[in-house]
Amino acid sequence: MTVTESPAPPTAPAIMSAQDVFKVFGGLTAVGGVSLDIPERSIVSVIGPNGAGKTTLFNMLTGLYKPTSGRIVLADRDVTRSRPDKITKFGVARTFQNIRLFGAMSAVENVMIGRHSRMDTGLLGTIVRPPRVRREERATEARARELLDYVGLSKAVADRYAVELSYGDQRRVEIARALASDPKLLLLDEPTAGMNPQESEALKGFMQQLRNDLGLTILLIEHDMRVVMGVSERITVMDHGLKIAEGEPAEVRANPLVIEAYLGKQG
Ligand SMILES: Nc1ncnc2c1ncn2[C@@H]1O[C@H](COP(=O)(O)OP(=O)(O)OP(=O)(O)O)[C@@H](O)[C@H]1O
Numbered sequence: 001m002t003v004t005e006s007p008a009p010p011t012a013p014a015i016m017s018a019q020d021v022f023k024v025f026g027g028l029t030a031v032g033g034v035s036l037d038i039p040e041r042s043i044v045s046v047i048g049p050n051g052a053g054k055t056t057l058f059n060m061l062t063g064l065y066k067p068t069s070g071r072i073v074l075a076d077r078d079v080t081r082s083r084p085d086k087i088t089k090f091g092v093a094r095t096f097q098n099i100r101l102f103g104a105m106s107a108v109e110n111v112m113i114g115r116h117s118r119m120d121t122g123l124l125g126t127i128v129r130p131p132r133v134r135r136e137e138r139a140t141e142a143r144a145r146e147l148l149d150y151v152g153l154s155k156a157v158a159d160r161y162a163v164e165l166s167y168g169d170q171r172r173v174e175i176a177r178a179l180a181s182d183p184k185l186l187l188l189d190e191p192t193a194g195m196n197p198q199e200s201e202a203l204k205g206f207m208q209q210l211r212n213d214l215g216l217t218i219l220l221i222e223h224d225m226r227v228v229m230g231v232s233e234r235i236t237v238m239d240h241g242l243k244i245a246e247g248e249p250a251e252v253r254a255n256p257l258v259i260e261a262y263l264g265k266q267g
């Protein structure tokens, strides 16, 4: 085995865990009893065919959906019923499979929104704008520009409307916005969708940099197997709402259940 990065030791405590979580929509069991531990400072991926329940699992981890049953624990705190803004404050940030930027706002304004969970200013402050608020706003804008630079976007991009940017650049703005809330755990839902191979490769390196430089933990949903196999320490495979396999990339790739889920039954 060659170790070039600094993967989490196998004994690292879980920063977040899902414990036997279910999500039922009417008669459809989207997630049917999945457990998952995300060790601190690890890069863990969730893969599986379309409709497997990956995004639904993310939505439960981030408080958008309440599990039908099961528990979600964030660093020893039960967050099963916590609201999304609370979970953000506790240090979990995400990007969305379908990009959710405000198209009529600039890239830098979109990133500033991500900082909101950490700002002192309430609604009244943003209307009256006393000097303290203006100072805080200036600092937030400076930080947002730094983050855009950090995710590899040029200065020229920062002031353009989000809607004018390429897909790949919009994905980076979303990551910068997620980073603006100072997360410990970052959940990325298909971040390379719509990216060209060079952009996907760069994103792979960037995820490793986030973990190695900032000590972030990353949970990734991703269809591009080169990215998944290259970046993950552990992979969880879902199919029809169930976890069908889990392990290191090489184990998962060789697992007949996984091959079958992806290729369908032969004959
Ligand atoms: N809000 C909802 N209401 C009803 N059904 C839903 C809802 N969200 C998801 N589902 C259903 O739950 C199942 C799992 O969907 P989910 O989006 O979690 O899959 P996924 O693994 O993320 O798929 P993909 O790779 O296509 O993004 C699907 O059958 C989907 O139609």
Ligand SMILES: [Mg+2]
Binding pocket: 054, 055, 056, 097
């Ligand atoms: Mg999805």
